Amino acid sequence: xxxxxxxxxxxxxxxxxxxxxxxxxxxxxxxxxxxxxxxxxxxxxxxxxxxxxxxxxxxxxxxxxxxxxxxxxxxxxxxxxxxxxxxxxxxxxxxxxxxxxxxxxxxxxxxxxxxxxxxxxxxxxxxxxxxxxxxxxxxxxxxxxxxxxxxxxxxxxxxxxxxxxxxxxxxxxxxxxxxxxxxxxxxxxxxxxxxxxxxxxxxxxxxxxxxxxxxxxxxxxxxxxxxxxxxxxxxxxxxxxxxxxxx
Amino acid sequence: xxxxxxxxxxxxxxxxxxxxxxxxxxxxxxxxxxxxxxxxxxxxxxxxxxxxxxxxxxxxxxxxxxxxxxxxxxxxxxxxxxxxxxxxxxxxxxxxxxxxxxxxxxxxxxxxxxxxxxxxxxxxxxxxxxxxxxxxxxxxxxxxxxxxxxxxxxxxxxxxxxxxxxxxxxxxxxxxxxxxxxxxxxxxxxxxxxxxxxxxxxxxxxxxxxxxxxxxxxxxxxxxxxxxxxxxxxxxxxxxxxxxxxx
Amino acid sequence: xxxxxxxxxxxxxxxxxxxxxxxxxxxxxxxxxxxxxxxxxxxxxxxxxxxxxxxxxxxxxxxxxxxxxxxxxxxxxxxxxxxxxxxxxxxxxxxxxxxxxxxxxxxxxxxxxxxxxxxxxxxxxxxxxxxxxxxxxxxxxxxxxxxxxxxxxxxxxxxxxxxxxxxxxxxxxxxxxxxxxxxxxxxxxxxxxxxxxxxxxxxxxxxxxxxxxxxxxxxxxxxxxxxxxxxxxxxxxxxxxxxxxxx
Amino acid sequence: xxxxxxxxxxxxxxxxxxxxxxxxxxxxxxxxxxxxxxxxxxxxxxxxxxxxxxxxxxxxxxxxxxxxxxxxxxxxxxxxxxxxxxxxxxxxxxxxxxxxxxxxxxxxxxxxxxxxxxxxxxxxxxxxxxxxxxxxxxxxxxxxxxxxxxxxxxxxxxxxxxxxxxxxxxxxxxxxxxxxxxxxxxxxxxxxxxxxxxxxxxxxxxxxxxxxxxxxxxxxxxxxxxxxxxxxxxxxxxxxxxxxxxx
Numbered sequence: 001x002x003x004x005x006x007x008x009x010x011x012x013x014x015x016x017x018x019x020x021x022x023x024x025x026x027x028x029x030x031x032x033x034x035x036x037x038x039x040x041x042x043x044x045x046x047x048x049x050x051x052x053x054x055x056x057x058x059x060x061x062x063x064x065x066x067x068x069x070x071x072x073x074x075x076x077x078x079x080x081x082x083x084x085x086x087x088x089x090x091x092x093x094x095x096x097x098x099x100x101x102x103x104x105x106x107x108x109x110x111x112x113x114x115x116x117x118x119x120x121x122x123x124x125x126x127x128x129x130x131x132x133x134x135x136x137x138x139x140x141x142x143x144x145x146x147x148x149x150x151x152x153x154x155x156x157x158x159x160x161x162x163x164x165x166x167x168x169x170x171x172x173x174x175x176x177x178x179x180x181x182x183x184x185x186x187x188x189x190x191x192x193x194x195x196x197x198x199x200x201x202x203x204x205x206x207x208x209x210x211x212x213x214x215x216x217x218x219x220x221x222x223x224x225x226x227x228x229x230x231x232x233x234x235x236x237x238x239x240x241x242x243x244x245x246x247x
Numbered sequence: 248x249x250x251x252x253x254x255x256x257x258x259x260x261x262x263x264x265x266x267x268x269x270x271x272x273x274x275x276x277x278x279x280x281x282x283x284x285x286x287x288x289x290x291x292x293x294x295x296x297x298x299x300x301x302x303x304x305x306x307x308x309x310x311x312x313x314x315x316x317x318x319x320x321x322x323x324x325x326x327x328x329x330x331x332x333x334x335x336x337x338x339x340x341x342x343x344x345x346x347x348x349x350x351x352x353x354x355x356x357x358x359x360x361x362x363x364x365x366x367x368x369x370x371x372x373x374x375x376x377x378x379x380x381x382x383x384x385x386x387x388x389x390x391x392x393x394x395x396x397x398x399x400x401x402x403x404x405x406x407x408x409x410x411x412x413x414x415x416x417x418x419x420x421x422x423x424x425x426x427x428x429x430x431x432x433x434x435x436x437x438x439x440x441x442x443x444x445x446x447x448x449x450x451x452x453x454x455x456x457x458x459x460x461x462x463x464x465x466x467x468x469x470x471x472x473x474x475x476x477x478x479x480x481x482x483x484x485x486x487x488x489x490x491x492x493x494x
Numbered sequence: 495x496x497x498x499x500x501x502x503x504x505x506x507x508x509x510x511x512x513x514x515x516x517x518x519x520x521x522x523x524x525x526x527x528x529x530x531x532x533x534x535x536x537x538x539x540x541x542x543x544x545x546x547x548x549x550x551x552x553x554x555x556x557x558x559x560x561x562x563x564x565x566x567x568x569x570x571x572x573x574x575x576x577x578x579x580x581x582x583x584x585x586x587x588x589x590x591x592x593x594x595x596x597x598x599x600x601x602x603x604x605x606x607x608x609x610x611x612x613x614x615x616x617x618x619x620x621x622x623x624x625x626x627x628x629x630x631x632x633x634x635x636x637x638x639x640x641x642x643x644x645x646x647x648x649x650x651x652x653x654x655x656x657x658x659x660x661x662x663x664x665x666x667x668x669x670x671x672x673x674x675x676x677x678x679x680x681x682x683x684x685x686x687x688x689x690x691x692x693x694x695x696x697x698x699x700x701x702x703x704x705x706x707x708x709x710x711x712x713x714x715x716x717x718x719x720x721x722x723x724x725x726x727x728x729x730x731x732x733x734x735x736x737x738x739x740x741x
Numbered sequence: 742x743x744x745x746x747x748x749x750x751x752x753x754x755x756x757x758x759x760x761x762x763x764x765x766x767x768x769x770x771x772x773x774x775x776x777x778x779x780x781x782x783x784x785x786x787x788x789x790x791x792x793x794x795x796x797x798x799x800x801x802x803x804x805x806x807x808x809x810x811x812x813x814x815x816x817x818x819x820x821x822x823x824x825x826x827x828x829x830x831x832x833x834x835x836x837x838x839x840x841x842x843x844x845x846x847x848x849x850x851x852x853x854x855x856x857x858x859x860x861x862x863x864x865x866x867x868x869x870x871x872x873x874x875x876x877x878x879x880x881x882x883x884x885x886x887x888x889x890x891x892x893x894x895x896x897x898x899x900x901x902x903x904x905x906x907x908x909x910x911x912x913x914x915x916x917x918x919x920x921x922x923x924x925x926x927x928x929x930x931x932x933x934x935x936x937x938x939x940x941x942x943x944x945x946x947x948x949x950x951x952x953x954x955x956x957x958x959x960x961x962x963x964x965x966x967x968x969x970x971x972x973x974x975x976x977x978x979x980x981x982x983x984x985x986x987x988x
Contacts (some may be wrong), residue, residue, distance in 0.1 A: 006399050013390060013430060021478035023471060024434065025290025026819035031429050032283040032298065033820070036276045040531065043272025044538045044565070051279065053406065054429035056399055071538070078767035079774070081822050095400070102398040111394045143260060147358045151349040152253050152303055153342070153424055157415055159300065164411055168404055177400055182278050182301035183260060187271065224270060231268035273572035280573070284781065291785045291812070318785070325520035326527070328575050500893050507884060507924060515972035517965060518928070519784025523777045525923050526792065530773040537766025545773065547900065548923035550893055589894070596892040605888045637754060641852045645843040646747050646797055647836070647918055651909055653794065658905055662898055671894055676772050676795035677754060681765070718764060725762035 001130040002189060003090045004097035004177070005069065006105055007038065007049070007057040010083045010117045031055070034080060041072050046222035048134075050179035050187070056111075058098065058177065060189045060223045061088070062132045065125050073118055088122035090130070093191040095175035128221070135176075135188040135198060135217040136230035137166065142184035159184050162211030169204045187227065193217065198244045214238075217246045248377040249436060250337045251344035251424070252316065253352055254285065254296070254304040257330045257364045278302070281327060288319050293469035295381075297426035297434070303358075305345065305424065307436045307470045308335070309379045312372050320365055335369035337377070340438040342422035375468075382423075382435040382445060382464040383477035384413065389431035406431050409458030416451045434474065440464065445491045461485075464493045495624040496683060497584045498591035498671070499563065500599055501532065501543070501551040504577045504611050525549075528574060535566050540716035542628075544673035544681070549605075552592065552671060554683045554717045555582070556626045559619050567612055582616035584624070587685040589669035622715070629670075629682040629692060629711040630724035631660065636678035653678050656705025663698045681721065687711065692738045708732075711740045742871040743930060744831045745838035745918070746810065747846055748779065748790070748798040751824045751858045772796070775821060782813050787963035789875075791920035791928070797852075799839065799918060801930045801964045802829070803873045806866050814859055829863035831871070834932040836916035869962075876917075876929040876939060876958040877971035878907065883925035900925050903952025910945045928968065934958065939985045955979075958987045 016022055031054040042049045042059055045068055049059035061069075069086050077083045085108070089100035101122050109116030139146070139159060146155035163180050166188075170176040174197060176190040202213045214237040218229020233245035263269055278301040289296045289306055292315055296306035308316075316333050324330045332355070336347030348369050356363030386393070386406060393402035410427050413435075417423040421444060423437040449460045461484040465476020480492035510516055525548040536543045536553055539562055543553035555563075563580050571577045579602070583594035595616050603610030633640070633653060640649035657674050660682075664670040668691060670684040696707045708731040712723020727739035757763055772795040783790045783800055786809055790800035802810075810827055818824045826849070830841035842863050850857030880887070880900060887896040904921050907929075911917040915938060917931040943954045955978040959970020974986035 017478070017482060021475060021482065022819050023290065023815070024295055024428070024474045024478070025286050025471065026816050028286040028296070028298075028428065029283045029290065029816075030820045032279040032286065036279040036283060037534065039272050039275040039279065040534060040569075041538050043270065043276065043569070044535050048271055049275070051275075052399075052403055053431075056394065056403070058399060074764070075534075075537070075767050075770075077822075078763050079771045079822065081818075081820065098400055099398050106395055110390065112390045143357065143359045147303065148353055151346050152299075152305060153345055153418055156299055156303070157411075157418065160411055160414070164404075164407055167407070171400055171404065181271070181275065184300075224272065227271045228268060231264070231271070235264060235268065269572050270568070273569050276569075277573045287778065287781060287816075288785050290816070291782050321517070322520050322523075322781075322784070324575075325516050326524045326575065328571075328573065511972070511976060515969060515976065517784065518789055518922070518968045518972070519780050519965065522780040522790070522792075522922065523784065526773040526777040526780065530770045530777060533766050533769040533773065537764065537770065542765055543769070545769075546893075546897055547925075550888065550897070552893060592894055593892050600889055604884065606884045637851065637853045641797065642847055645840050646793075646799060647839055647912055650793055650797070651905075651912065654905055654908070658898075658901055661901070665894055665898065675765070675769065678794075718766065721765045722762060725758070725765070729758060729762065 001090050001092060001126045002060065002094050002097055002132045003062045003064070003088065003126040003130070004094055004101055004189070005059040005061045006087045006098065006101040007059060008085050008105060008111055009055045010085055011112055011114055012055045012082060013112055015082060030080070034076070038072070041075070043224070046224040048223045048227060050181065052179060058179070060132055060134070062126055062130055063222050066120065069120055073120060077118065083118045085116065085119040086121070087119070088125055090124050090126040093175035094177040094189040095171065098177060131219050131221050132223050132226050133190045133192055133217060133219040134223060134226040134230045135190050135193065135215050136227065136234050137186040137188065137213045137215045138234060139184035140212040140214055158211065162205050162209045162213065165205045165209040165211070166201060166213070169201055174201065190217070195244050195246060198246070202243055214243050248337050248339060248373045249307065249341050249344055249379045250309045250335065250373040250377070251341055251348055251436070252306040252308045253334045253345065253348040254306060255332050255352060255358055256302045257332055258359055258361055259302045259329060260359055262329060277327070281323070285319070288322070290471070293471040295470045295474060297428065299426065305426070307379055307381070309373055309377055310469050313367065316367055320367060324365065330365045332363065332366040333368070334366070335372055337371050337373040340422035341424040341436045342418065345424060378466050378468050379470050379473050380437045380439055380464060380466040381470060381473040381477045382437050382440065382462050383474065383481050384433040384435065384460045384462045385481060386431035387459040387461055405458065409452050409456045409460065412452045412456040413448060413460070416448055421448065437464070442491050442493060445493070449490055461490050495584050495586060495620045496554065496588050496591055496626045497556045497582065497620040497624070498588055498595055498683070499553040499555045500581045500592065500595040501553060502579050502599060502605055503549045504579055505606055505608055506549045506576060507606055509576060524574070528570070532566070535569070537718070540718040542717045542721060544675065546673065552673070554588070554626055554628070556620055556624055557716050560614065563614055567614060571612065577612045579610065579613040580615070581613070582619055584618050584620040587669035588671040588683040589665065592671060625713050625715050626717050626720050627684045627686055627711060627713040628717060628720040628724045629684050629687065629709050630721065630728050631680040631682065631707045631709045632728060633678035634706040634708055652705065656699050656703045656707065659699045659703040660695060660707070663695055668695065684711070689738050689740060692740070696737055708737050742831050742833060742867045743801065743835050743838055743873045744803045744805070744829065744867040744871070745835055745842055745930070746800040746802045747828045747839065747842040748800060749826050749846060749852055750796045751826055752853055752855055753796045753823060754853055756823060771821070775817070779813070782816070784965070787965040789964045789968060791922065793920065799920070801873055801875070803867055803871055804963050807861065810861055814861060818859065824859045826857065826860040827862070828860070829866055831865050831867040834916035835918040835930045836912065839918060872960050872962050873964050873967050874931045874933055874958060874960040875964060875967040875971045876931050876934065876956050877968065877975050878927040878929065878954045878956045879975060880925035881953040881955055899952065903946050903950045903954065906946045906950040907942060907954070910942055915942065931958070936985050936987060939987070943984055955984045
């Protein structure tokens with residue numbers, strides 16, 4: 001069972017243009033500092049948050065209970081001009097967990113509803129002992145092939161295309177949620193996938209977007225340990241030329 | 248003439264796995280704090296930086312000279328475990344400016360070359376009086392249509408698809424560099440575009456990705472003022488139902 | 495039994511002037527960001543850290559074990575150009591706990607020893623169930639008497655004088671460690687003090703430094719709850735005109 | 742002529758306890774992040790800000806005009822749950838400049854007046870070409886004598902005592918404003934002082950508080966350059982055994 005938390009800045013769109021549009025540099029600074037803070041805090045619980053759209057962030061939170069979420073929420077309100085609502089889902093697949101979380105939040109009101117503030121929903125956190133699987137993908141020889149050869153923007157377009165292809169495939173075929181995490185890296189929170197399924201994802205992206213990937217995967221009670229195992233698997237791929245390593 | 252700065256974290260990929268992989272939460276926190284700092288600092292010069300791939304960031308920097316860049320570079324080294332190299336281009340189009348900047352940096356060495364540290368290249372900053380055009384796109388009724396209706400991930404996939412389509416079109420057809428800036432917003436640093444060209448971009452994305460956009464645009468000696476005019480244009484679109492407003 | 499952690503930036507003095515003096519604004523930014531990060535992280539464990547001298551910080555850490563400290567230490571190294579050593583003491587009084595922690599750290603090497611890096615010492619964390627007492631002092635009518643009447647610097651001198659007097663008295667007479675936390679506030683980590691002892695401290699400061707204080711105090715398994723009770727006690731003082739309230 | 746800016750968080754005291762007391766860890770994080778941001782931003786203008794009491798900060802701002810201050814103020818409001826008022830003074834001595842700034846701000850309303858928000862006062866910025874003198878003091882052999890020998894708190898008390906003595910002397914005798922900046926360092930924004938006056942300050946502190954200091958001083962159009970010269974002077978002291986070096 002995997003636990004997913006959807007985090008949404010309350011009424012953020014209207015706030016950014018009220019009473020008049022706010023400077024873009026301030027908004028960029030605000031959004032990335034808020035995400036960094038959440039990453040640091042969720043990290044101290046052994047969890048991982050992804051920036052996604054910045055106004056909507058998604059976290060994998062096995063091991064965090066409702067009180068832990070409340071504390072994070074209160075800390076945001078105490079230090080930012082905006083507040084966040086959160087919704088927790090716990091299901092067999094990341095997709096179902098996120099669908100549950102989204103539905104709870106939408107039922108509570110619109111993302112642009114002034115009245116909907118600091119909701120904490122879903123409430124059914126996973127139990128101790130439930131584990132999450134994390135897969136960490138990167139692009140083969142990204143620096144040699146792209147960063148040092150193509151101009152910065154063509155590299156970016158190429159990597160984005162591979163990422164979009166992977167994200168959509170994993171979501172629709174494997175009920176898994178994938179996130180760009182910088183550089184040429186994508187992290188997927190997955191349902192229980194084996195070598196065959198992960199290889200299938202890699203081959204799909206190679207055919208559709210002409211981007212060659214490799215992947216490591218791990219499973220643990222804390223997302224952090226699962227992520228660390230996935231990274232070690234990816235290092236094994238680098239050393240041995242494997243395309244998939246599951247620890 | 249538009250001035251573009253390419254910012255690259257030196258030898259970042261190898262650093263993230265040496266001597267062994269570093270915790271993902273720490274890397275996410277580091278990357279987003281570094282970007283936030285750059286956004287704040289470039290912002291105090293009236294400029295804008297985009298997170299792009301986080302290890303490679305792109306900024307529009309009309310009004311900042313080489314000394315200003317040096318100070319930013321030194322401040323990063325004084326406060327982070329990594330350093331950054333920067334390369335400046337000034338040309339008629341964002342595309343040409345970025346191509347110049349990329350070429351200078353690639354000539355100086357690989358992004359994963361241990362010896363290439365804190366380079367500051369390009370050197371030909373634009374002149375006082377040169378202006379940049381900024382266009383700010385967002386999705387029509389994104390909250391009503393997507394955020395409050397679709398689950399969080401399908402919204403994200405849909406918006407990403409529109410963004411990828413816009414980014415590629417603007418780059419190839421209009422020599423302009425576009426960046427996702429959170430929510431349903433994309434900012435383009437553009438060559439001198441009129442209503443016809445901007446409408447062309449919107450129609451292309453509608454046909455290819457079924458995402459309906461609107462756009463405001465502005466031009467000024469500082470990217471910040473151009474960006475603010477673009478936002479005001481976008482507010483005009485919201486009020487009047489226009490698809491393109493150029494201030 | 496109270497648990498105190500001494501945190502020391504490794505070899506910081508030499509680093510600030512090597513190879514040549516670093517800009518003061520960068521050092522101030524670095525120090526205060528590092529402290530803020532530690533405050534946020536220790537806070538997520540229900541603990542409190544004080545900036546003290548910035549290169550040496552002191553925390554009250556009941557409830558955090560050695561592994562929790564290791565994770566904080568690793569996170570600092572992953573995100574800053576400097577590392578920290580830590581030393582833990584658990585004793586009946588904050589003074590004895592801090593003396594133990596200091597002694598362990600000094601035995602491991604000088605604060606300016608290049609070889610002494612990322613030590614984690616002391617190791618004897620308190621047990622679950624041990625509690626800490628926190629007292630929160632502030633100045634009576636500070637805003638009316640000082641901030642709005644005196645110039646900014648004379649207010650500052652006056653408040654500092656009261657603070658120095660309190661800090662020294664609490665340390666020498668009551669084996670308690672006191673910290674300026676901004677505004678007109680001082681927080682003491684205390685041995686088990688009653689109304690008589692706290693009133694004694696207030697009267698001492700009034701006689702020696704002509705600053706009138708009031709104080710709330712609380713005791714709990716987590717420093718955060720003890721601190722919150724102390725604040726509530728202080729609010730009671732404000733409302734009822736009491737000088738000491740112990741919850 | 743030296744330019745001093747007083748920065749005051751609006752209505753901060755009441756905010757910290759409304760509707761009920763906020764967690765101390767959040768307040769500490771908020772205050773130190775706000776100070777870090779101001780230090781970074783003022784730093785990008787070549788200026789210096791001191792944390793002072795955190796709710797009241799003092800900056801030396803030669804080279805920043807009223808518009809620059811407005812931008813900083815707006816950026817704070819865009820990213821924090823609190824706003825700041827600022828007041829600028831420009832006079833022959835830091836003391837007079839700060840007295841002017843304080844008086845303007847007090848005239849506008851109390852620090853705890855809900856109606857007084859985001860004031861920007863004083864308005865008479867210094868002219869281009871005006872210079873500021875900065876003196877940088879530290880304690881002789883602080884690490885050997887105190888940090889590695891005394892326990893952490895006795896070191897802290899000893900250094901604080903020297904600092905309090907210096908701060909008061911410089912303010913009353915020399916119309917200069919001094920600030921603890923971490924470790925064993927104090928920075929003074931001074932009126933035009935020569936070797937005799939600086940030596941007088943050192944001797945006063947040695948007699949009154951038994952703390953031996955040395956000092957470097959510099960003067961420039963930007964506080965940053967003056968501060969850098971002061972640091973270089975201090976390094977000269979270290980190498981040559983001098984007690985005062987003025988560049």
